[in-house]
Amino acid sequence: MAAGYEHPYAPRDLELPAFVPNFLTTVDILITYATGSILAVLLVWAFSGRYPKLSKTDRIIMCWWAFTGLTHIIIEGYYAFSPRFYQNKTSFYLAEVWKEYSKGDSRYAARDPTIVTVEGITAVLEGPACLLAVLAIAWQRPYRHTIQLAVCLGQLYGCLVYFITAHLLGHGFSVNAVYFWAYFVGANSPWTVIPTLIAVRSWRAISAATAAVARSPGAGSSKKAR
Amino acid sequence: MAAGYEHPYAPRDLELPAFVPNFLTTVDILITYATGSILAVLLVWAFSGRYPKLSKTDRIIMCWWAFTGLTHIIIEGYYAFSPRFYQNKTSFYLAEVWKEYSKGDSRYAARDPTIVTVEGITAVLEGPACLLAVLAIAWQRPYRHTIQLAVCLGQLYGCLVYFITAHLLGHGFSVNAVYFWAYFVGANSPWTVIPTLIAVRSWRAISAATAAVARSPGAGSSKKAR
Numbered sequence: 001m002a003a004g005y006e007h008p009y010a011p012r013d014l015e016l017p018a019f020v021p022n023f024l025t026t027v028d029i030l031i032t033y034a035t036g037s038i039l040a041v042l043l044v045w046a047f048s049g050r051y052p053k054l055s056k057t058d059r060i061i062m063c064w065w066a067f068t069g070l071t072h073i074i075i076e077g078y079y080a081f082s083p084r085f086y087q088n089k090t091s092f093y094l095a096e097v098w099k100e101y102s103k104g105d106s107r108y109a110a111r112d113p114t115i116v117t118v119e120g121i122t123a124v125l126e127g128p129a130c131l132l133a134v135l136a137i138a139w140q141r142p143y144r145h146t147i148q149l150a151v152c153l154g155q156l157y158g159c160l161v162y163f164i165t166a167h168l169l170g171h172g173f174s175v176n177a178v179y180f181w182a183y184f185v186g187a188n189s190p191w192t193v194i195p196t197l198i199a200v201r202s203w204r205a206i207s208a209a210t211a212a213v214a215r216s217p218g219a220g221s222s223k224k225a226r
Numbered sequence: 227m228a229a230g231y232e233h234p235y236a237p238r239d240l241e242l243p244a245f246v247p248n249f250l251t252t253v254d255i256l257i258t259y260a261t262g263s264i265l266a267v268l269l270v271w272a273f274s275g276r277y278p279k280l281s282k283t284d285r286i287i288m289c290w291w292a293f294t295g296l297t298h299i300i301i302e303g304y305y306a307f308s309p310r311f312y313q314n315k316t317s318f319y320l321a322e323v324w325k326e327y328s329k330g331d332s333r334y335a336a337r338d339p340t341i342v343t344v345e346g347i348t349a350v351l352e353g354p355a356c357l358l359a360v361l362a363i364a365w366q367r368p369y370r371h372t373i374q375l376a377v378c379l380g381q382l383y384g385c386l387v388y389f390i391t392a393h394l395l396g397h398g399f400s401v402n403a404v405y406f407w408a409y410f411v412g413a414n415s416p417w418t419v420i421p422t423l424i425a426v427r428s429w430r431a432i433s434a435a436t437a438a439v440a441r442s443p444g445a446g447s448s449k450k451a452r
Binding site: 146 | 339340342343344346347366368369370371372375376379380383384386387390391394395429432433434435436437438439440442
């Protein structure tokens with residue numbers, strides 16, 4: 001094992017050569033994330049106010065898409081393409097996030113191929129699609145519900161893979177129960193609950209539009225779209 | 227290592243206690259699968275003929291959904307819940323399938339948690355959804371394109387996880403290049419190409435319906451479904 005600090009993660013025999021501990025505290029990391037997220041949300045709230053046709057629910061959902069899209073692209077994108085983040089010797093924020101989060105799930109530091117795969121798909125495909133969803137809602141594009149449903153299903157599939165593989169591996173990747181519940185369970189649960197709610201909403205909207213077209217054939221040619 | 231035959235899989239040091247080799251030949255296994263699939267397709271083709279409103283494309287796609295749904299439920303469902311299939315001492319067909327397929331990807335015999343997870347999601351969630359898609363098309367339900375898109379995205383996500391994790395692990399799970407190309411690549415490629423085609427078709431159909439409703443507000447209340 002190369003020279004380095006002892007890592008805090010479980011299991012204890014996980015080898016992380018040249019590991020460098022966190023520089024920032026948990027509170028610093030969370031406050032930075034919260035501040036950035038609130039700024040993004042406020043910006044999108046202001047932007048969405050320029051479209052008077054949008055409902056309040058639409059505007060709130062746009063804020064969610066901006067928040068989750070930026071999280072996917074910036075935070076998770078950094079992880080997916082930074083195999084040696086735990087060796088980072090600066091207090092670079094994104095490396096700090098993953099050094100901290102690995103206390104809840106050491107598969108991140110260990111570079112578990114499934115974690116890297118799911119994070120890669122999330123960052124590269126779902127992240128940009130989330131931002132496209134913000135614009136699709138603002139501009140009332142005909143695919144606005146389709147793209148929302150698609151991203152929600154991707155997020156839910158990712159969560160399923162994340163939780164089921166941990167279960168099949170017998171867990172044991174958290175430093176202790178606090179990190180297990182706060183990071184492994186807590187930090188991920190919004191991405192199970194919110195995509196479910198939005199998926200149901202978009203599913204219903206699509207069904208309503210399809211049913212409306214079926215009731216009034218004059219609304220559009222249903223031959224191609226049957 | 228428990229008593230048993232030597233397994234044929236790669237890597238050679240993979241431990242499979244009490245392994246029992248295939249009873250059926252490759253040709254037997256493929257002919258059985260082909261025969262069962264053709265029967266299912268013919269049945270659905272006949273069933274779909276009772277709905278004169280359906281286009282030929284709809285009917286062909288219904289046959290695909292029946293074929294892939296039964297494959298997910300029966301073949302992949304057996305795998306997901308049979309951790310010891312490679313010890314099967316009879317010529318039970320479903321165990322034979324996976325003993326044979328493992329020559330193309332030994333992660334199946336090795337019970338790789340990611341493989342088990344993806345196969346479990348495919349069998350339990352996507353399989354029944356495929357069969358529901360057959361009925362949704364036949365009965366022209368307003369969610370017929372939504373469910374098709376949802377299943378296609380699930381199948382594509384599963385394929386991405388399957389191929390990317392193999393790549394990150396450095397491959398080396400196939401007995402030789404023939405099994406790599408025939409089983410690992412060949413047997414899986416239909417589930418990358420066909421879901422892509424159907425997803426695009428359903429995406430367009432949903433957009434067409436949504437656009438039609440937007441053009442003629444009388445076709446349905448767009449307030450809730452906005």
